[in-house]
Amino acid sequence: QQKVQQSPESLTVSEGAMASLNCTFSDGTSNNFRWYRQHSAKGLEVLVSIFSDGEKEEGRFTAHLNRANLHVSLHIREPQPSDSAVYLCAVTNAYKVIFGKGTHLHVLP
């Protein structure tokens, strides 16, 4: 059973400082990885999808995938207070998408 763990649970950064979020998974055969953002009481917004080892950038959001280390990360450049939300890591294994519990990001002005 695929397990997806996110860290830290909560992260506070100042506006403009880089924010780095981590996600580890247990099954190295997983083939697709996505980061979503969820603002309070709202739906999920997809930020970046990554399918192969290396880096994928979408605007201020950059995902890094290292399958050998079972690790995918999200880096947010120049975060703003409006980026305060829960960030969810989603790992696709066969036909199932497994989500982590999320990292609560707080960006201080």
Next chain:
Amino acid sequence: DPKIIQKPKYLVAVTGSEKILICEQYLGHNAMYWYRQSAKKPLEFMFSYSYQKLMDNQTASSRFQPQSSKKNHLDLQITALKPDDSATYFCASSQDWGGGQDTQYFGPGTRLLVL
């Protein structure tokens, strides 16, 4: 304009009753899904449909029954409601089903509270 509509936004029900959660997508997608998000738990996959056919069911209870009257509709009927069913239920869709190649897009959710 919202592309995935979920109705109602909030729902309060009494234990033992039955409710239907509505989902419509206007993205032209062929696959639709239901997920549940309970307090302090990860978003949990429930069902997937492709061209109105059930592809995967990870819900142990038969009290949860998806219903697809059209390709862009996937409603969720919940019978004999229990307080543990209290959660936010998200509908999602993707261009096609399978392999995770296609991004799943999520609706705003229906927040259900069972008293």
